[in-house]
Amino acid sequence: MTAETTAPGTTAEQHVGSDLLARRYATLGRHSPLFYNTPLELVSGNGVWLTDAQGRTYLDGYNNVPHVGHANPVVADAVSAQLRTINLHTRYLNSRVVEYAEALLATFDGDLERVFFVNSGSEANELALRLARQHTGHTGVLVTDFNYHGNTITLAEMTTGLTTREPLGAHVRALHIPDVIGASDEQELLERSLAEVDAAIASLQETGHGVSAFLFDPLFSTEGLLHTPAGYVEGVATRVKAAGGLVIADEVQSGFGRIGTSMWGHQMFELTPDLVTMGKPMANGHPVGAVVTTEELLDEFGRHNMYFNTFAGSPVSSAAGLAVLQVMHEENLMARAAELGEHIGARLHDIAEADPHVRAARGRGLFFGLEFIAPDGGRRTAADLTKALVEDLRERGVLISRIGPHDNVLKMRPPLVFTREHADLLLEQLDAALHTLPR
Numbered sequence: 192m193t194a195e196t197t198a199p200g201t202t203a204e205q206h207v208g209s210d211l212l213a214r215r216y217a218t219l220g221r222h223s224p225l226f227y228n229t230p231l232e233l234v235s236g237n238g239v240w241l242t243d244a245q246g247r248t249y250l251d252g253y254n255n256v257p258h259v260g261h262a263n264p265v266v267a268d269a270v271s272a273q274l275r276t277i278n279l280h281t282r283y284l285n286s287r288v289v290e291y292a293e294a295l296l297a298t299f300d301g302d303l304e305r306v307f308f309v310n311s312g313s314e315a316n317e318l319a320l321r322l323a324r325q326h327t328g329h330t331g332v333l334v335t336d337f338n339y340h341g342n343t344i345t346l347a348e349m350t351t352g353l354t355t356r357e358p359l360g361a362h363v364r365a366l367h368i369p370d371v372i373g374a375s376d377e378q379e380l381l382e383r384s385l386a387e388v389d390a391a392i393a394s395l396q397e398t399g400h401g402v403s404a405f406l407f408d409p410l411f412s413t414e415g416l417l418h419t420p421a422g423y424v425e426g427v428a429t430r431v432k433a434a435g436g437l438v439i440a441d442e443v444q445s446g447f448g449r450i451g452t453s454m455w456g457h458q459m460f461e462l463t464p465d466l467v468t469m470g471k472p473m474a475n476g477h478p479v480g481a482v483v484t485t486e487e488l489l490d491e492f493g494r495h496n497m498y499f500n501t502f503a504g505s506p507v508s509s510a511a512g513l514a515v516l517q518v519m520h521e522e523n524l525m526a527r528a529a530e531l532g533e534h535i536g537a538r539l540h541d542i543a544e545a546d547p548h549v550r551a552a553r554g555r556g557l558f559f560g561l562e563f564i565a566p567d568g569g570r571r572t573a574a575d576l577t578k579a580l581v582e583d584l585r586e587r588g589v590l591i592s593r594i595g596p597h598d599n600v601l602k603m604r605p606p607l608v609f610t611r612e613h614a615d616l617l618l619e620q621l622d623a624a625l626h627t628l629p630r
């Protein structure tokens with residue numbers, strides 16, 4: 192859990208005088224995470240803007256769920272119209288559901304031409320792993336050593352990026368993902384990292400688990416937005432497939448045009464996954480997830496399992512999903528993410544060059560980061576710096592967060608309706624906050 196999430200018993204406790212916070216503790220309990228030292232009560236949103244209970248507005252530089260903007264009227268109207276017409280599970284024919292499946296699948300290449308609808312990213316990954324297990328007859332899974340893919344028991348046994356009581360499963364191997372930033376020899380790094388993959392696969396085979404899947408986020412976002420050596424991800428995929436396993440691209444963070452240059456994060460690489468999972472931005476906040484796969488895998492699973500999911504892919508979910516795709520298309524949001532990504536990336540690189548606290552600029556499209564290092568001889572860690580910056584930016588009216596194993600990478604991932612004006616405002620406030628750091 193990132194540290195800007197206020198744990199009960201720490202600073203938020205001081206504000207328990209707030210009636211709403213006390214009522215929340217009394218109902219949701221004290222472990223449900225909250226951002227910021229003083230929790231922020233947000234009461235409304237519009238596009239990239241959020242308003243708190245005191246009437247103050249904030250630029251949203253963090254939230255990827257409201258993909259086409261907070262309170263988007265096209266989505267709200269589509270959901271409302273569908274709710275007023277019909278909303279049922281998928282055991283009856285309904286054209287809206289099929290229309291959405293067709294529109295979503297049209298964004299994929301190759302034989303990724305079938306979809307299972309689910310309700311969340313966790314559920315999508317759980318189902319994808321189940322398909323992989325059944326298809327391969329193996330249980331072994333490769334993940335990264337700082338991952339988060341969801342909250343089911345299966346996923347908790349492979350989670351390395353936040354606290355879970357479940358130990359890493361005996362059938363799980365956590366790969367250290369190489370990062371070219373700061374590497375002196377990219378080729379040597381690539382070879383060394385792929386040798387680690389070979390060893391992990393061999394170990395799964397020797398222990399009788401075999402390889403069912405490699406589950407990865409193409410942006411390595413929880414991992415801190417790593418920039419892998421050219422050929423690394425393809426190298427892992429080739430090895431996994433050679434061992435009989437399947438490749439699962441978790442596009443919960445990287446999908447839906449976020450990276451700007453393509454609709455799906457895996458399209459950055461020369462590979463076709465067997466399964467693609469998605470959630471968060473899919474329906475602008477309405478709980479929708481999906482697993483996209485091949486006819487072969489869907490058919491095999493369907494022949495052996497009666498799979499039914501009450502709420503998934505309902506007409507209302509489909510209407511929301513269709514509205515998101517419609518707005519993305521009409522407002523050309525993917526191209527805009529590419530253009531803004533270039534603009535923001537260039538500015539962040541300049542900051543990284545000039546500011547001794549900053550090690551590197553990271554990310555692509557509208558998912559960008561700044562990695563911090565601790566000042567020489569200072570008492571504050573890099574995580575202290577990012578924590579201070581996240582809090583300071585909140586005071587300046589900009590919401591962002593931080594990620595990575597050391598909590599030292601500022602995480603900026605706004606709704607896709609961000610414009611140049613919004614980007615410049617965020618950069619201006621970031622600059623001002625950076626200037627408050629001790630020199």
Ligand SMILES: Cc1ncc(COP(=O)(O)O)c(C=O)c1O
Pocket residue numbers: 311312313314316339340341342408441443444470471
């Ligand atoms: C990469 C990734 N996969 C899966 C999930 C789980 O999605 P959900 O919270 O919708 O279950 C998350 C959530 O943060 C995620 O970041």
